[in-house]
Amino acid sequence: MFEKSTWIRLPRNVVVGHGVIDQVVDVIDDLHLQGRPLFVTSPTPREVAAEPIVAAFEATGVEPAIVTIETATFDAVERVIETAEAEDVSYLVGIGGGKAIDIAKMASYHLEMGFCSVPTAASHDGIVSNRGSVPDGDSRHSVAAEPPLAVIADTEILADAPWELTTAGCADIISNYTAVMDWRLAHRLKNVEYSEYAAALSEMTAEILVDNADLIRPGLEESAWVVTKALMSSGVAMSIAGSSRPASGAEHLFSHQLDRIAPEAALHGHQVGVGSIMTAYLHGGERGIWRDIRDALASIDAPTTAAELGIDDETVIEALTTCHEIRDRYTILGDGMNERAAREVATKTGVIN
Ligand SMILES: NC(=O)c1ccc[n+]([C@@H]2O[C@H](COP(=O)([O-])OP(=O)(O)OC[C@H]3O[C@@H](n4cnc5c(N)ncnc54)[C@H](O)[C@@H]3O)[C@@H](O)[C@H]2O)c1
Ligand SMILES: O=P(O)(O)OC[C@@H](O)CO
Ligand SMILES: [Zn+2]
Structure with a gap:
């Protein structure tokens, strides 16, 4: 039945x-x-x-x-x-x-x-x-x-x-690529409930935003139109899924941990964007889509490095090695990265020097 x-x-x-x-x-x-x-x-x-x-x-x-x-x-x-x-x-x-x-x-x-x-x-x-x-103690x-x-x-x-608020929204959308990769991985490995429709909508939203990156410019009201529609579409994906999984994977864990250890340092969207560059590398290695994510972020003026976030390199390493503990959500981080691996991904992607 x-x-x-x-x-x-x-x-x-x-x-x-x-x-x-x-x-x-x-x-x-x-x-x-x-x-x-x-x-x-x-x-x-x-x-x-x-x-x-x-x-x-x-x-x-x-x-x-x-x-x-x-x-x-x-x-x-x-x-x-x-x-x-x-x-x-x-x-x-x-x-x-x-x-x-x-x-x-x-x-x-x-x-x-x-x-x-x-x-x-x-x-x-x-x-x-x-x-x-919202933050709740260590979680x-x-x-x-x-x-x-x-x-x-x-x-x-x-x-x-302020323009950076709009670029943060764009980065929150671009991070959907890695959020969906993490969701699929968790579905395959841990049987996490998964919605093909929500995942497809989330990815398509990021795709449309990246395809329209030329329209996203400061002082252009059409930019607000393009970005807001993408933000709503991404929100609908979460509502279809009944969870934030279509829009929040390991890149969000990284950002949430930064909020704890470097409060108010950067905007949520900017942090998840930089996180997404690194978790895309973890998913696909050198031949993966991490460069596409980095270039998409750069094309709309969003940060792609720790320095542009206003966060020092050691804070990035601390966040990467501890953020899997923030919530019970299986991602590419598995049971956590060791320091050497964290330093390697952050360096290879140019997030830290
Ligand atoms: N519930 C969800 O599905 C979901 C999704 C994404 C993000 N979030 C949460 O949202 C928060 C991030 O949102 P945010 O980046 O908007 O942060 P925020 O709400 O702190 O806004 C950033 C700053 O912009 C200011 N601001 C807003 N509108 C302005 C305007 N028109 N002119 C000048 N300043 C303005 C705010 O007062 C604030 O100081 C995080 O806590 C994140 O976890 C939730
Ligand atoms: O569930 P979280 O990780 O707070 O994610 C919600 C939102 O930030 C997705 O863009
Ligand atoms: Zn977000």
């Missing part, structure tokens, strides 16, 4: 384009979300996007509650939950980069409330996904989170954001 079942939760409304921030109230109306919203944001996105959205709601007689978070932690999730309960809100809107959106979707999941996503940076592929990712789990009912991505805002 066939007993398999799946439940894929995707957004109902996806609104992308120039000036669409003015349509947030209409989009929420269309979803029949009623009552008071809680906006979860961080300092710059608050000014850039949250304040104008507050004004638009106030003009309709609704007074939103607002909470500003500085860091992505379980404490921040707790603070948002407490605010939601104290302010008697009925749904949440995450407005900002990956951290604000993660905190909002994790709090919404706990509160069993609707969630909408308003990205202010094309810097990460969590805009649409049903996963949340970093990928946890279930509320996927957005709607996404409102204003390309004017996204294109005005």
Whole structure:
């Protein structure tokens, strides 16, 4: 008897384009979300996007509650939950980069409330996904989170954001190549659940982005359009898989470990991009695709070396040799790299000198 079942939760409304921030109230109306919203944001996105959205709601007689978070932690999730309960809100809107959106979707999941996503940076592929990712002591789990009912991505805002945020988003997508390699390996060796559709979508998203690299240039609003669509497509792959596997393999473990040992040194997307160069080498050796990944990153101005990340060589080695411990996720790192092997891959790929 066939007993398999799946439940894929995707957004109902996806609104992308120039000036669409003015349509947030209409989009929420269309979803029949009623009552008071809680906006979860961080300092710059608050000014850039949250304040104008507050004004638009106030003009309709609704007074939103607002909470500003500085860091992505379980404490921040707790603070948002407490605010939601104290302010008697009925749904949440995450407005900002990956951290604000993660905190909002994790709090919404706990509160069993609707969630909408308003990205202010094309810097990460969590805009649409049903996963949340925050550090937890020595670990970093990928946890279930509320996927957005709607996404409102204003390309004017996204294109005005600092350019490196967009290149970080591109690198987060390019890293899908190695994430999928790790996923397939784990499927073959450890019987990890695998979705051919999610893997294909994730790889195709990276492919389309790389093919359109010429359109990705600073000051070009079309770049924000191309990158944001790729970020959403990658998020859909995660939602189909019901895990972050299509977009997160050993290159993400490397980045998560850097977050622990060199906090705030570089953007998430930039770190996973450099990690992806090295894990592609581990998968395919000299003849593998590591040079293609490096060149794709370089072509969109993303870092390809430790120096460009602002991280010293020894920190790269420490992260490479310890990051397999961060979570129970089988990857090309297996049960860990020794120092000599780590130094060799980092040197051969030019990540360190
Ligand atoms: N849940 C998922 O599926 C998923 C996917 C990818 C990344 N992530 C998580 O997202 C985080 C990385 O996201 P991030 O790189 O956006 O980090 P971030 O949220 O810290 O944003 C980076 C910086 O950009 C600022 N910013 C955002 N919009 C801006 C704008 N328009 N103008 C000026 N500054 C702006 C933010 O305030 C912040 O200081 C990590 O914690 C990562 O684990 C989650
Ligand atoms: O599950 P993690 O490793 O946090 O990955 C999510 C996201 O960063 C994928 O791009
Ligand atoms: Zn990522």
